[in-house]
Amino acid sequence: MNLSKIWLSSPHMGGNEIKYINTAFDENWIAPLGPNVNGFEQDLKDFIGNGKEVAALSSGTAAIHLALIQLGVGLGDEVVCQSFTFSASANPITYQGAKPVFIDSEKQTWNMCPIALKKAIETRIELGKKPKAIIVVHLYGMPALMDDIMELSTQYDIPVIEDAAEALGSTYKNQKCGTFSNFGILSFNGNKIITTSGGGALVCSSEETKKKAVFYATQSRDDAPHYQHSHIGYNYRLSNISAGIGRGQMEVLEEHIALRRKMHFFYKDLFASIEGIQVFEEPNADFYSNHWLSAIKVNPELTNGITREDLRLAFEKENIECRPLWKPMHMQPIFKDSPYYGGNVAESLFNEGLCLPSGSNLTDEDRNRISNVIKKIFN
Ligand SMILES: *Cc1c(COP(=O)(O)O)cnc(C)c1O
Numbered sequence: 001m002n003l004s005k006i007w008l009s010s011p012h013m014g015g016n017e018i019k020y021i022n023t024a025f026d027e028n029w030i031a032p033l034g035p036n037v038n039g040f041e042q043d044l045k046d047f048i049g050n051g052k053e054v055a056a057l058s059s060g061t062a063a064i065h066l067a068l069i070q071l072g073v074g075l076g077d078e079v080v081c082q083s084f085t086f087s088a089s090a091n092p093i094t095y096q097g098a099k100p101v102f103i104d105s106e107k108q109t110w111n112m113c114p115i116a117l118k119k120a121i122e123t124r125i126e127l128g129k130k131p132k133a134i135i136v137v138h139l140y141g142m143p144a145l146m147d148d149i150m151e152l153s154t155q156y157d158i159p160v161i162e163d164a165a166e167a168l169g170s171t172y173k174n175q176k177c178g179t180f181s182n183f184g185i186l187s188f189n190g191n192k193i194i195t196t197s198g199g200g201a202l203v204c205s206s207e208e209t210k211k212k213a214v215f216y217a218t219q220s221r222d223d224a225p226h227y228q229h230s231h232i233g234y235n236y237r238l239s240n241i242s243a244g245i246g247r248g249q250m251e252v253l254e255e256h257i258a259l260r261r262k263m264h265f266f267y268k269d270l271f272a273s274i275e276g277i278q279v280f281e282e283p284n285a286d287f288y289s290n291h292w293l294s295a296i297k298v299n300p301e302l303t304n305g306i307t308r309e310d311l312r313l314a315f316e317k318e319n320i321e322c323r324p325l326w327k328p329m330h331m332q333p334i335f336k337d338s339p340y341y342g343g344n345v346a347e348s349l350f351n352e353g354l355c356l357p358s359g360s361n362l363t364d365e366d367r368n369r370i371s372n373v374i375k376k377i378f379n
Helices: 017-026 035-048 060-070 091-095 114-126 146-156 207-217 240-250 253-271 308-317 345-352 364-378
Strands: 053-057 078-082 099-103 133-137 160-163 183-187 200-204 277-279 294-298 353-356
Touching: 017 035, 017 240, 035 053, 035 200, 035 240, 053 060, 053 207, 060 091, 060 133, 060 160, 060 183, 060 200, 060 207, 078 114, 091 099, 099 114, 114 146, 133 146, 146 160, 200 207, 240 253, 253 277, 253 294, 253 364, 294 345, 308 353, 308 364, 345 353
Parallel strands: 078 099, 078 133, 133 160, 160 183
Antiparallel strands: 053 200, 183 200, 277 294, 294 353
């Protein structure tokens, strides 16, 4: 037996990516600027709508960093951040010498709990530490409770950064994730719904904030014939080669979303008659997830003692990659001293949850192998 590996989420090329790369070579645009960068930004802008501007950057992490800089986050400031996420959501807070304050999830969308958020804002204000920004995440493609979050943002006058790294194409009340607030961020890392091999974007509310993002991302060069700097700069712009991949990927984005959603419905069917396994899904018709990753929660009390780990190991034996849900930031060694508001929703998701193979490039044969593992374990 020498079964090929089934990945959680692997790159899936549409075919035209290489044409955009070849054009870049033909025209000698081998640089972190050029027609592919401009074209990719335009494609993203058209897709995301809502009058937003888009700056293509070297990563989603860089986009969060530049959003924090533009919001004036600095030394000693506090930034509220969803705890249940990938560390890249929170790390840029520390790049600015600021401190994260972590918030639990709610059970519907697994994203930032508005009740815990309100409690955190009020408590930090009482302590004389009004948060400078709120980072909310649309995890696994599921839109967060944006009405509630934006209402608190308005009430307390605290800007929001939407981490939509996993949610390109997801919508809440028919509006695209990443467009609800001052800044949204996207990622095109290798495992995301589209990839540029590595890359990201900052979704901005005006031409001016986009220009500023590009200014910071290109070493903050003042307008002068020589090299003059009145701000610290960064080297965060996207390569014109990577952007070429992005343009090809934008041609197949809708198709990829449909295929990821198909994987979700495949799992809904697969687990429909299995007690104790809950497939993560939209709470109601206001939410439309790209289902970047399909995920389940396993309740061993209802599965005859079969746990998340039992499932993960059974898949691993068949060379099928699965992964526990994100380990919350407030449980991470690096953030153990950060304030945390909420209960144990994120913690129990980490303990009971599993991400399943979700790629848009999975085949019927892959789906058969996945089904067989489940049939065997629950026979
Ligand atoms: C991937 C990801 C990021 C970071 O994006 P990069 O492009 O890898 O820097 C940030 N937040 C979340 C939730 C992510 O999944």
